Amino acid sequence: MSEGQPAELRMATQIARNLAVLGEKAAVQRTAEHIKAYWDPRMIARLRDLAPVSGSDLIAAIVAEIPSGRSHET
């Protein structure tokens, strides 16, 4: 991105904001699920790297909810 925050932070925050109406806990959970279902692993990894430096509790909470490792088989 040529300006503003890194794309992964911006996108994760935006998803959470659109799900905020569900209440904080559910919004964090659903944001994490959404990211796991639609994001490439390197984007998830970057979000993990950015979480501590972002200073955002929301992002930290989301990242904590994203299962790590390869996609779980369903």
Added chain:
Amino acid sequence: MGYEPQIDHGTPAVASDTAVSLTIDGRSITVPAGTSVMRAASLAGGAIPRLCATDNVAAYGSCRMCLVEVDGVRGTPASCTTLVSEGMVVRTQTPRLEKLRRGVMELYISDHPLDCLTCSANNDCELQDAAAQVGLRDVRYGYDGAHHLDAPLDESNPYFAFDAAKCIVCSRCVRSCDEVQGTLALTVDGRGFASAIGAGQSADDFLSSDCVSCGACVQACPTAALMEKSVIEIGKPERTVVTTCAYCGVGCTFRAEMRGEQLVRMVPWKDGKANHGHSCVKGRFAWGYANHADRITNPMIRERIDEPWRAVSWDEALAFTAARLSAIKAQYGARALGGITSSRCTNEEAYLVQKLVRAGFGSNNVDTCARVCHSPTGYGLRTTFGTSAGTQDFDSVMDADVVLVIGANPTDAHPVFASRLKQRLRGKNGKAGAKLIVIDPRRIDLVRSPHIAAAHHLALQPGTNVAVLTAMAHVIVTEGLVDDAFVRERCDVDAFEDWARFVADPRHSPEVLEAVTRVPAADLRAAARLYATGGNGAIYYGLGVTEHSQGSSTVMAIANLAMATGNVGRRGVGVNPLRGQNNVQGSCDMGSFPHELSGYRHISDGNTRALFEREWGVSLDPDPGLRIPNMLDAAVDGSFRAIYIQGEDILQSDPDTRHVAAGLAAMDCVIVHDLFLNETANYAHVFLPGSTFLEKDGTFTNAERRIQPVRKVMDPANRDGEGRGMADWEVTQALANAMGLGWSYTHPREIMDEIARLTPSFAGVNYARLDAEGSLQWPVNAEHPDGSPIMHEAGFVRGKGLFVVTDYVPTDEKTGPRFPLLLTTGRILSQYNVGAQTRRTANGVWHKEDVLEMHPTDAENRGLADGGWVRLASRKGETTLRLKVTDRVAPGVVYTTFHHPETQANVVTTEFSDWATNCPEYKVTAVQVGASNGPTEWQRDYDAQARTARRIAAEPAE
């Protein structure tokens, strides 16, 4: 054999449950009640002479050629206006009829030039046919009663000519323009023999009139009076092949009428279930790009993008490409490679590209241009209903009572559907017209056009769709207009209750939300009541819904409204995305998204993956790959290095052009597979020449999930020095094989068989059935053996319909002192998408450049004049274009199209996108507009870069 026009039964087909039997010339026949005697005679294998009747428009009864005798009826009634009745006995040929018809014919011929041999309609003229049928041998009136013989020729339209000297004033053209197209551009002036056909006002010619060049009148004309210029130039066709339009998601089918390998004309196919014999200017006329001089037909490569292109053989190009891809994969891993499938190419071609990426490159980095248009439709409808597609066929609109059009401009973007919609809005045969609600920031043509006026036009502030729809839901819930029975039986009731509580909150009332939406609350309430209580309510929406930061929320909000009012699961209702490009639906169905395989099955699903792994003999990456915007970000970061782009021009069509250019420039291998050196190709290392839809077999799937055949009518023109040409699917296969994949498809039908094997919703689809039935609407499987015109009839595909609470979250793109105006974008009829095809046809006469529409007040405040150059700037970039001052847009809003590379409207669009799918927010950009005296620095730099990048080495290397 040889050329035959499609059979014309004289009057339109009638649907009726009652059958009527009668006898015509001693033969008995049974037809639906309400059928004309003329049509019955034709169905019985006869042909009553006629001039003013044709089966695209209602009978008119003016020419008196089609007279018949009916036992027990006095006189000689006209067979086109006489309806069949039980036991009727009809005679079509008697001495009395013969004499009458000859008399009529003589009158016509006395005012018609007798230059049949040199006439462009020679041997394809209904006046000749009628003269032959009645045995005309002599013209007693002489030829001096002529009124039309010296009438001037109108050649103003680029595609057809009007020769009034050949006109017999049958008014078929006038009625086609009225009944079929709904434009009403033509009139009959004067009476009797002195009457004449005119376009618009008396001073107008076809080009300056309201005519939109759909060609319905040309098709209806029995003589050479209205004739395609291509026929005038080339002559009569010799054979025909039925195929599907490659422009928009309506999916009109055509008879491609050929002479040798030369296309003479495209005539809409009357049996086409999407278009019923109608088309727009693009499909019928704008095919000249297929052999435009700009088309590149030779494979080309270069080491670096600052070098000129080198034309090479297919073998060399493919070997070069495969070596580069393999080297990148070896060094950076499979996830550094990816591809983009095309919504312009066939299903089979999109399927092969995603297969190449997943099975060959070994990553899931595949996406399609639907990302930038309808990805929110997939997400939203799947979440609420359970399928990523519209619910109805187009014909369903004929049973709608209220039509809600939101963020779509059908008369420009989906013209043939718009014509059907207009027919329904106007009413017919005593049935009142449907009511229309338009939700759009701009006053689209549909709001007010001949015989049509929207009941409500909610001119919302761009970016507030969710707020408007929530306010409508508020009215429906709080005023007790919910269809409780439907909701209880068909939907998840808990979810409904959560949703109802949410929307009923007073902060979602139209009165409160008026502050953000700028829609007067009273209007909004009235519109909501009309949709909920006006009978069958059908919603049609377009990119004005999806291309927003809340695109997916808006689609779900639409679905919520339809469920709450019980408007899903039968004819006349439903939720209908109007798809942009011809095969957007198909490319999505084929597994073009990075997270899902064909038929919308998630890549993390082990069972689905196993199915593909067995068929393809590889193991698949279980994690989703990169979407287009993510690919570009990753390219700038260095983790994504090679891309194969089939039939898309992402540099022109995707937002934030500078960022796209930076991403492309950072890659080691950009492969562009296209007809032209498009803008993206400026950054490419490999150019693989593409083939047009006329040069290949395959299928397209239109906005109603209708899979239709595309048929090859000529050989691919992309022949290298060795004379080898390939359809696009063959090129992808050759690239796969250069990488050692060992594919061996000999025909697209084998690719479709593989798709059907692997995709439950396509299980019953194959070429033999498509040939026999013309088209199939998915799902086609054991449960729906004949396909599915209407979905969710017995219950929602996901089980219970799911209401989803959609909170209005304003976009981050905000106006402020620096950028006080909101820019929204759209398209117009004569151009298509980035214009790569249409700009290379005569369609330019209607749209030479992109213009910026601005309200008079805003123009005055800035001292800007209509027609002047203005500078359009956002925080992302700036461009220049001409200004059009109009009250179609509200104060504070400006509007433009994005058909021309010179404008580069996407230089100003931003990185913001839909929260769920990353579909870019094209429809809202904060901008400032000021006076300008010419192109910006960016436009000049861009032009210089493009010139360098497009150089082709004069000498073939070798």
